[in-house]
Amino acid sequence: MIHYCYMLRYTFILWSLICTTVEAQTIKHEVLHLTDAVVISEYLPCPKLDSYYIEGNHYIHFDGKTVPFKVFASFNNHLADRYGIPASLYAEEDPISDYLRYDYKYNLLYSVYERRNLEKKGQIESEHIYRRAGNKTLYVVYALSGEIVNYKTSKKIILRKGYKDETCEFKPIKASKFAVLKKAENLRPLTEEEAKVLKLMKEEKQHIPVFSPE
Numbered sequence: 001m002i003h004y005c006y007m008l009r010y011t012f013i014l015w016s017l018i019c020t021t022v023e024a025q026t027i028k029h030e031v032l033h034l035t036d037a038v039v040i041s042e043y044l045p046c047p048k049l050d051s052y053y054i055e056g057n058h059y060i061h062f063d064g065k066t067v068p069f070k071v072f073a074s075f076n077n078h079l080a081d082r083y084g085i086p087a088s089l090y091a092e093e094d095p096i097s098d099y100l101r102y103d104y105k106y107n108l109l110y111s112v113y114e115r116r117n118l119e120k121k122g123q124i125e126s127e128h129i130y131r132r133a134g135n136k137t138l139y140v141v142y143a144l145s146g147e148i149v150n151y152k153t154s155k156k157i158i159l160r161k162g163y164k165d166e167t168c169e170f171k172p173i174k175a176s177k178f179a180v181l182k183k184a185e186n187l188r189p190l191t192e193e194e195a196k197v198l199k200l201m202k203e204e205k206q207h208i209p210v211f212s213p214e
Contacts, residue, residue, distance in 0.1 A: 026154040027083045031182060033147050037062035038194065039069065041114055041140040043124065043208050046168045052211040053138060054168050057160070060148065060179050061198075068159055068178040069148075071108040075180045076149055089149060089182065105184050113142040113187055117207075124208040128189055130200035138208055141190055141200060147182035168211055 042056035060069035073091030080089055093106045099118075104111035117123045130139045153176045162172035195202065 027079065027085065028152045029079075029085055029089075030150050031089075031147055032062075032150050032179075034062050035145045036143045036188075037145070037148075038190070038198070039071065039108065039113075039142055039144050040066070040198075041071070043138045043140070043210065044170075045136045046211045048167050049211055052209045054170055054211055056137070056170075057173050060144070067150075068173065068175045070159065070178070070180040071114070073106040073181045073183065076182065079151070079180070091182070104187065106181065108144070108181060108184060108187070111184075111187055113189075114140045116210075120209075122210050122212055124210055125206060126208075127206050129203040129205060129208065130195065131203055132199055133201065138203065139200065140208075141195070141198070143188045143190060143194070144184055144186075145188075146185040148179045149182050150179050152177050 038061040040059045040061065042058075043053040044056045046052040046054050058069045058071050059066050072093070074093050076085075076089040076091055079085055091106045095107075097103070098105075098107060099110050102110055102112060102115075104113075108114055109116055113126055113128050115125050117125050124140060126140050128140055128142050130141050131137065132139075156174040156176045158172050158174050159178060160173040162170045164170070190198075190200070
């Protein structure tokens with residue numbers, strides 16, 4: 001009887017561990033087609049390096065909510081490999097060709113809205129830079145029509161690793177609800193009314209020097 005109780009207890013503990021492991025890896029997703037969703041990319045001032053900024057988080061605003069947003073579809077590949085979600089979410093990106101052709105279907109950073117000048121250490125060049133009153137953070141903001149994958153995980157996962165050096169520090173970005181680009185169809189500038197609702201003021205500058213850790 002004692003032996004049976006120990007076996008029962010061992011089985012219960014083992015089953016609990018299995019359930020916990022499965023729960024820790026649970027991820028739900030749905031593909032959404034959006035029209036005129038707003039992409040907000042933040043660039044934070046680097047306190048120890050005048051005029052330079054740190055790339056912050058990206059967000060997407062749709063259906064009255066705002067969630068962290070990965071602007072390149074290849075992040076779906078990472079999630080598919082790690083969590084076993086459908087391979088149909090895989091993105092076939094050709095980084096060099098797509099960048100040169102301004103083809104932003106699978107990576108919004110290749111567009112004219114948030115384009116990186118690779119010859120200037122990834123400097124952001126855009127005519128769509130905004131700021132908010134009393135805030136030194138800069139934002140690149142534009143509207144997106146296309147498909148995204150909306151995710152919900154049982155616990156937060158790392159969307160972007162952090163770093164710390166003598167110049168700047170950036171904490172890791174974690175979330176349990178977030179979205180990833182699947183395929184962009186069209187991008188457009190914000191209207192004045194949209195910018196007003198978001199409390200954004202247009203900047204005259206058309207570039208953002210970005211600090212990148214070695």
